[in-house]
Amino acid sequence: MMRTRPLKVALLGCGVVGSEVARIMTTHADDLAQRIGAPVELAGVAVRRPSKVREGIPADLVTTDATALVKRGDIDVVVEVIGGIEPARTLITTAFEHGASVVSANKALLAQDGAALHAAAEEHGRDLYYEAAVAGAIPLIRPLRESLAGDKVNRVLGIVNGTTNFILDKMDSTGAGYQEALDEATALGYAEADPTADVEGFDAAAKAAILAGIAFHTRVRLDDVYREGMTEVTAADFRSAKEMGCTIKLLAICERAADGGSVTARVHPAMIPLSHPLASVRGAYNAVFVESDAAGQLMFYGPGAGGSPTASAVLGDLVAVCRNRLNGATGPGESAYAALPVSPMGEVVTRYHISLDVADKPGVLAQVATVFAEHGVSIDTVRQQGKDGEASLVVVTHRASDASLSGTVEALRKLDTVRGVASIMRVEGE
Amino acid sequence: MMRTRPLKVALLGCGVVGSEVARIMTTHADDLAQRIGAPVELAGVAVRRPSKVREGIPADLVTTDATALVKRGDIDVVVEVIGGIEPARTLITTAFEHGASVVSANKALLAQDGAALHAAAEEHGRDLYYEAAVAGAIPLIRPLRESLAGDKVNRVLGIVNGTTNFILDKMDSTGAGYQEALDEATALGYAEADPTADVEGFDAAAKAAILAGIAFHTRVRLDDVYREGMTEVTAADFRSAKEMGCTIKLLAICERAADGGSVTARVHPAMIPLSHPLASVRGAYNAVFVESDAAGQLMFYGPGAGGSPTASAVLGDLVAVCRNRLNGATGPGESAYAALPVSPMGEVVTRYHISLDVADKPGVLAQVATVFAEHGVSIDTVRQQGKDGEASLVVVTHRASDASLSGTVEALRKLDTVRGVASIMRVEGE
Ligand SMILES: NC(=O)c1ccc[n+]([C@@H]2O[C@H](COP(=O)([O-])OP(=O)(O)OC[C@H]3O[C@@H](n4cnc5c(N)ncnc54)[C@H](OP(=O)(O)O)[C@@H]3O)[C@@H](O)[C@H]2O)c1
Ligand SMILES: NC(=O)c1ccc[n+]([C@@H]2O[C@H](COP(=O)([O-])OP(=O)(O)OC[C@H]3O[C@@H](n4cnc5c(N)ncnc54)[C@H](OP(=O)(O)O)[C@@H]3O)[C@@H](O)[C@H]2O)c1
Numbered sequence: 001m002m003r004t005r006p007l008k009v010a011l012l013g014c015g016v017v018g019s020e021v022a023r024i025m026t027t028h029a030d031d032l033a034q035r036i037g038a039p040v041e042l043a044g045v046a047v048r049r050p051s052k053v054r055e056g057i058p059a060d061l062v063t064t065d066a067t068a069l070v071k072r073g074d075i076d077v078v079v080e081v082i083g084g085i086e087p088a089r090t091l092i093t094t095a096f097e098h099g100a101s102v103v104s105a106n107k108a109l110l111a112q113d114g115a116a117l118h119a120a121a122e123e124h125g126r127d128l129y130y131e132a133a134v135a136g137a138i139p140l141i142r143p144l145r146e147s148l149a150g151d152k153v154n155r156v157l158g159i160v161n162g163t164t165n166f167i168l169d170k171m172d173s174t175g176a177g178y179q180e181a182l183d184e185a186t187a188l189g190y191a192e193a194d195p196t197a198d199v200e201g202f203d204a205a206a207k208a209a210i211l212a213g214i215a216f217h218t219r220v221r222l223d224d225v226y227r228e229g230m231t232e233v234t235a236a237d238f239r240s241a242k243e244m245g246c247t248i249k250l251l252a253i254c255e256r257a258a259d260g261g262s263v264t265a266r267v268h269p270a271m272i273p274l275s276h277p278l279a280s281v282r283g284a285y286n287a288v289f290v291e292s293d294a295a296g297q298l299m300f301y302g303p304g305a306g307g308s309p310t311a312s313a314v315l316g317d318l319v320a321v322c323r324n325r326l327n328g329a330t331g332p333g334e335s336a337y338a339a340l341p342v343s344p345m346g347e348v349v350t351r352y353h354i355s356l357d358v359a360d361k362p363g364v365l366a367q368v369a370t371v372f373a374e375h376g377v378s379i380d381t382v383r384q385q386g387k388d389g390e391a392s393l394v395v396v397t398h399r400a401s402d403a404s405l406s407g408t409v410e411a412l413r414k415l416d417t418v419r420g421v422a423s424i425m426r427v428e429g430e
Numbered sequence: 431m432m433r434t435r436p437l438k439v440a441l442l443g444c445g446v447v448g449s450e451v452a453r454i455m456t457t458h459a460d461d462l463a464q465r466i467g468a469p470v471e472l473a474g475v476a477v478r479r480p481s482k483v484r485e486g487i488p489a490d491l492v493t494t495d496a497t498a499l500v501k502r503g504d505i506d507v508v509v510e511v512i513g514g515i516e517p518a519r520t521l522i523t524t525a526f527e528h529g530a531s532v533v534s535a536n537k538a539l540l541a542q543d544g545a546a547l548h549a550a551a552e553e554h555g556r557d558l559y560y561e562a563a564v565a566g567a568i569p570l571i572r573p574l575r576e577s578l579a580g581d582k583v584n585r586v587l588g589i590v591n592g593t594t595n596f597i598l599d600k601m602d603s604t605g606a607g608y609q610e611a612l613d614e615a616t617a618l619g620y621a622e623a624d625p626t627a628d629v630e631g632f633d634a635a636a637k638a639a640i641l642a643g644i645a646f647h648t649r650v651r652l653d654d655v656y657r658e659g660m661t662e663v664t665a666a667d668f669r670s671a672k673e674m675g676c677t678i679k680l681l682a683i684c685e686r687a688a689d690g691g692s693v694t695a696r697v698h699p700a701m702i703p704l705s706h707p708l709a710s711v712r713g714a715y716n717a718v719f720v721e722s723d724a725a726g727q728l729m730f731y732g733p734g735a736g737g738s739p740t741a742s743a744v745l746g747d748l749v750a751v752c753r754n755r756l757n758g759a760t761g762p763g764e765s766a767y768a769a770l771p772v773s774p775m776g777e778v779v780t781r782y783h784i785s786l787d788v789a790d791k792p793g794v795l796a797q798v799a800t801v802f803a804e805h806g807v808s809i810d811t812v813r814q815q816g817k818d819g820e821a822s823l824v825v826v827t828h829r830a831s832d833a834s835l836s837g838t839v840e841a842l843r844k845l846d847t848v849r850g851v852a853s854i855m856r857v858e859g860e
Contacts, residue, residue, distance in 0.1 A: 024580065024724060034647070034767040035579050131577060137725035139569070139577035147561060147569035149465050150454065150745020217464070277731065280710065294454060294742035295567035298732035301707065302725060312724035315580020329759035337464040 003038035007322050010075045010100070011045045012066050012091055013082035014054055017105055017132070018045070020311035021079060021318075022057055032315070036322040044069040046082075070095040077321050079314060080104040089113055096124040101325060103317040105132035105310055111206035111222040114213065118334035127330050129317035134207045135160050135286040137309030138302040139316070144214045145332055148292055153215040155291040156254040157429060160207040162284030162304040163198035164230050164250040166190045168269070169282050172247050177235050190284050200229035201267040204252045212254035212265040215290070217338035220254075220265050226345035228268035237269075237423050240355060240394060243383075244427075246271035247279050251428060255348070262343045271353055272429035279429075289429075346403030351380070351430070353396050355422040356412065360391035364417045368393060371415065375408040376400065390419075396427065433468035437752050440505045440530070441475045442496050442521055443512035444484055447535055447562070448475070450741035451509060451748075452487055462745070466752040474499040476512075500525040507751050509744060510534040519543055526554040531755060533747040535562035535740055541636035541652040544643065548764035557760050559747035564637045565590050565716040567739030568732040569746070574644045575762055578722055583645040585721040586684040587859060590637040592714030592734040593628035594660050594680040596620045598699075599712050602677050607665050620714050630659035631697040634682045642684035642695040645720070647768035650684075650695050656775035658698035667699075667853050670785060670824060673813075674857075676701040677709050681858060685778070692773045701783055702859035709859075719859075776833030781810070781860070783826050785852040786842065790821035794847045798823060801845065805838040806830065820849075826857065 009025070011018055025032065025042055033039040045057055046066035054062065063069055070078050070091055078095035080102060082088050088109050092102050102121065104110065110117070110133050121128040131141045135158070144153065159165050163185060170181040182199070185191035197203045205225040212220040230250045241248050249272055254265045272279050277299050281287040286304025291297050303309040324331050358364045365384060372379050377400040385392045397405070405424075412418050439455070441448055455462065455472055463469040475487055476496035484492065493499055500508055500521055508525040510532060512518050518539050522532050532551065534540065540547070540563050551558040561571045565588070574583065589595050593615060600611035612629070615621035627633045635655040642650040660680045671678050679702055684695045702709050707729050711717040716734025721727050733739040754761050788794045795814060802809050807830040815822050827835070835854075842848050 020724070028580070028582065031582070031647075031768075032580060035762075035765060138728060139573035142577050143569035143573060146750055147572050147746040148742065149749035150458070150462060150747075151742040152458065152461070217461075277710070280707070292742065294450070294738040294745070296733045296736075296739055298568060298730075300728075300730060302728035306726075308724040309726055312578065312581040312722065315724070316577040317580075319579035320576055323762065324759075327757070327759040329754075329757040332465075332753065335465060338461075 002033065003326065006039040006041035007036070007076040007325065008041050008043035008074055009318065010043055010069045010078045012069070012078060012080045014045050014047050014057065015081070016307040017310045017314065018081040019054065020307040021081065021314050024311055024315055026056055032319065035319050037326050038322065040318070040322060043075060066091050067094060070100065071098050073098055075100045076325055077318060078102045079318060080106060081314065083108070085109055085112065092117055093120050096120045096126050099124070099126070101127035101321045103314055103321055104128070104130045105314055106130070107133040107203065107206040107210060111209040114210065115219050115334065115336070122333050125330060127321045127324055129321055129331065131317050132310045132313035134210050135288060136302070136304040136306060137312045138286060138288065138300050138304065140288055140300050141214060143300065144211070144290070145335070148290070148295065151295050152293040153290060154256045154293065156211050156215050156288060157278065158211070158252045158288030159249055159278055159281050159286050160252045160288065160304060161198055161204045161250060162286055163191045163195060165281060165286070166284045167199070168230065168233065168248055168250060171233070171235060172238055175235055175238070178231060178233060199231050201227045201250065204250060204267040208252035208254055208265045208267050211252065212263060213336065215254055216256060216263045216340055217335045218263060218340040218342070219336045220263070220342055224265060224342040226266035226268070230269045233269050234423070237425060240353060241271045244271060244353065244396065246273050246427070248425070249278060253428065257343065257347070262341045264343050264345070264348050266345060266348060268426060270426040270428040276429040346401060346406070348402045349399050351397055351399055351427040352405050353394070353425045353427050354409070356393045356395070357419040357422055358391050358393050359417045359419065360386040360389050361417070364391070365393065367415055367417055368395070368412065371411045372397070372408055375404050375411065377404050377408050392422065432463065433756065436469040436471035437466070437506040437755065438471050438473035438504055439748065440473055440499045440508045442508060442510045444475050444477050444487065445511070446737040447740045447744065448511040449484065450737040451511065451744050454741055454745055456486055462749065465749050467756055468752065470748070470752060473505060496521050497524060500530065501528050503528055505530045506755055507748060508532045509748065510536060511744065513538070515539055515542065522547055523550050526550045526556050529554070529556070531557035531751045533744055533751055534558070534560045535744055536560070537563040537633065537636040537640060541639040544640065545649050545764065545766070552763050555760060557751045557754055559751055559761065561747050562740045562743035564640050565718060566732070566734040566736065567742045568716055568718065568730050568734065570718055570730050571644060573730065574641070574720070575765070578720070578725065581725050582723040583720060584686045584723065586641050586645050586718060587708065588641070588682045588718030589679055589708055589711050589716050590682045590718065590734060591628055591634045591680060592716055593621045593625060595711060595716070596714045597629070598660065598663065598678055598680060601663070601665060602668055605665055605668070608661060608663060629661050631657045631680065634680060634697040638682035638684055638695045638697050641682065642693060643766065645684055646686060646693045646770055647765045648693060648770040648772070649766045650693070650772055654695060654772040656696035656698070660699045663699050664853070667855060670783060671701045674701060674783065674826070676703050676857070678855070679708060683858065687773065692771045694773050694775070694778050696775060696778060698856060700856040700858040706859040776831060776836070778832045779829050781827055781829055781857040782835050783824070783855045783857050784839070786823045786825070787849040787852055788821050788823050789847045789849065790816040790819045791847070794821070795823065797845055797847055798825070798842065801841045802827070802838055805834050805841065807834050807838050822852065
């Protein structure tokens with residue numbers, strides 16, 4: 001049964017993602033209508049620069065007044081692909097107030113204000129979907145929220161930023177340093193002119209907050225996510241990683257504590273074994289590993305960004321939201337009933353790879369080992385390398401809390417025989 | 431808002447999967463209630479042997495009269511994990527007639543009678559969900575049906591049978607022959623006493639039919655799926671594969687023809703390059719690669735079977751179906767509007783790896799090459815190996831139709847100089 005009156009869609013933003021959403025809505029109109037049960041009509045497109053030529057978009061649909069568009073009152077679904085906090089936040093809230101459901105790709109906004117936006121959606125009995133906000137085309141939010149709704153997720157471990165994965169993969173495969181790899185990423189369009197959000201881990205941290213919230217049925221705010229960028233990763237770190245049978249990835253890690261009573265979320269570079277499925281994720285691809293009680297280990301892999309992959313995720317949400325509307329229903333909203341405390345980074349337990357520059361004289365290893373022991377950090381392996389009075393010690397620890405490790409490192413720095421701490425890298429995925 | 435009157439669930443079957451479903455329903459009752467918005471209650475459990483001790487299942491819930499259970503009239507959701515065609519089919523149909531929605535893990539039944547069951551669900555305004563029927567715990571049906579609902583899927587390429595992947599992985603890593611690897615799989619519980627359904631590809635073919643149907647919005651019946659088992663794969667084939675930088679997997683492949691006008695579905699062993707993400711899927715794991723217009727290449731990986739992974743998928747469906755019921759709505763039903771013709775195997779286009787035993791004398795290669803040319807099959811590479819008057823020719827072709835290849839092979843067999851066709855293997859995933 002096909003309804004003939006179309007559902008009206010307002011598109012806010014018509015850039016990299018929005019232009020692809022509009023294109024597919026036009027070229028796949030018949031399929032979308034069949035899958036939804038009613039045709040969908042592009043009712044308006046809000047942009048900043050009205051005079052820009054936009055292929056395939058009728059000029060009379062284009063407006064710079066996004067607010068008026070979402071207030072029209074006849075809009076069924078607002079697709080927000082402007083990005084950033086404002087005006088996106090106000091536009092989405094206004095959309096709910098005027099009866100529309102919302103599909104968004106805006107990780108920054110969702111990570112910061114997800115709870116308030118979900119509350120607004122619920123208050124007005126509308127949907128808020130945002131599959132595209134995490135890992136682009138990869139179905140992740142829907143599987144976590146729906147497919148695993150009968151399971152207990154314990155861990156989410158993911159490569160959720162394509163730019164940094166491209167850079168790290170380059171460093172790994174060519175031996176290049178960070179700057180050289182970044183330059184290549186920029187030249188090829190994988191990194192933006194200002195790469196801060198990516199390389200400093202802000203983008204991944206926003207995604208970690210969203211994923212942790214959904215996985216643990218707990219509100220996790222952006223501020224709850226420990227964040228460390230990957231600008232300090234060196235070619236030497238990759239050499240150390242290789243010696244351990246590892247590579248280095250920038251990971252978003254969301255974990256339930258062993259006792260189940262709290263959760264953590266963090267983003268930082270980490271060594272992972274080459275045998276781990278995430279180790280072979282190349283270039284700008286994304287992949288997310290999920291561990292749950294009953295399902296065990298699952299992995300989701302695909303393009304994490306790009307106009308058309310992201311549009312695929314937006315359109316999947318658009319179809320779902322339109323179906324819900326025709327059904328007079330809404331999909332699953334925010335689920336934060338577990339309300340678990342989010343522990344600080346100090347309570348995270350993992351393994352560490354530490355490179356120390358030390359004096360090349362007898363007794364140094366004993367001194368260093370004593371410091372580890374005093375802080376309750378147990379050593380797995382040590383490797384000593386020395387030449388010309390200079391030496392290095394590479395220590396790999398057993399599992400220890402981040403707080404114990406920090407204490408250890410602080411004490412190591414105070415040793416006369418330790419000239420410097422060359423690098424500290426967490427070891428994950430074992 | 432939590433409704434206090436529980437939703438009633440009838441569990442049909444309490445074996446490997448059913449017992450795990452019951453266990454999780456009990457141990458995770460509070461979480462399930464929160465996620466659904468109402469408690470769920472196990473209202474009855476139908477089995478064949480009532481006297482068997484079933485841990486955690488109250489004896490008064492157990493019945494051998496599955497029909498009476500689904501006819502009670504107060505059942506909200508029937509979970510069918512008996513398996514096989516009858517009585518499962520009649521029980522599911524009866525469940526719809528008596529107002530219940532159904533969650534099933536029954537690939538055999540869905541592949542054979544999916545259309546009729548969907549029609550029955552729709553007639554009664556009820557849901558039929560079956561995420562667990564394909565690739566166990568891996569969210570696949572929901573992503574295909576919902577996340578990719580705004581996209582156009584062109585290809586599904588998957589390892590969907592854990593038993594055969596375990597056997598092939600063993601052969602690959604140890605050089606063992608088929609029988610030896612099968613024996614080990616049986617001893618470790620990865621293969622059933624009668625492994626026919628797995629090793630002859632029947633199980634994978636059922637999954638291919640289900641996946642193709644959903645991916646292409648077209649009814650694909652089990653009979654439409656070309657099926658070739660993996661019992662003929664030899665250690666020699668693995669050696670050939672290695673020489674080509676490949677491994678061998680039993681693949682389920684669902685494809686849209688290049689012109690978009692038809693689809694194919696098939697199951698057979700195939701060589702795939704070691705660089706392909708499916709090549710590194712080890713042991714009894716499953717993984718499915720999906721290619722679509724906008725999203726590009728996605729992969730879903732995880733445990734394809736086992737009681738608790740499969741129960742995870744069943745419970746995800748149970749939560750969704752219960753939510754729909756509380757909403758007074760139903761989820762997406764069958765989508766077969768595209769109704770594309772399913773082409774026979776002859777029209778499938780791929781590459782081939784052919785080993786021929788030939789006479790070791792001049793002119794043989796020319797003869798063989800002529801036969802390929804006459805059938806329009808273009809050769810990519812040929813390798814000749816000869817000793818003691820015996821020789822072998824290994825030919826790898828460019829893309830050609832299966833019909834052309836069959837014609838070629840038939841003509842080759844008629845050549846005096848060709849003593850035998852040692853193996854023919856398709857090459858996929860390039
Ligand atoms: N690009 C990706 O690969 C990707 C992947 C995942 C998620 N996302 C998310 O998708 C969203 C959009 O990203 P994008 O890459 O498409 O951004 P973009 O290319 O910069 O496009 C932004 C669009 O918003 C319009 N816009 C900006 N301010 C506006 C305002 N005040 N009122 C109306 N329109 C306004 C712009 O208009 P003009 O065209 O006139 O400049 C432009 O069309 C972001 O939240 C981003 O995080 C993007
Ligand atoms: N096992 C897996 O890893 C897996 C993975 C994916 C999908 N599946 C699917 O899940 C379904 C169940 O598989 P399973 O491995 O759990 O099978 P199973 O261990 O053989 O269990 C079958 C259950 O059905 C009961 N049963 C059989 N005939 C019955 C009848 N006429 N009336 C009532 N109960 C009856 C049996 O009762 P008794 O206990 O008294 O014998 C048993 O409890 C199948 O469709 C299978 O394809 C299984």
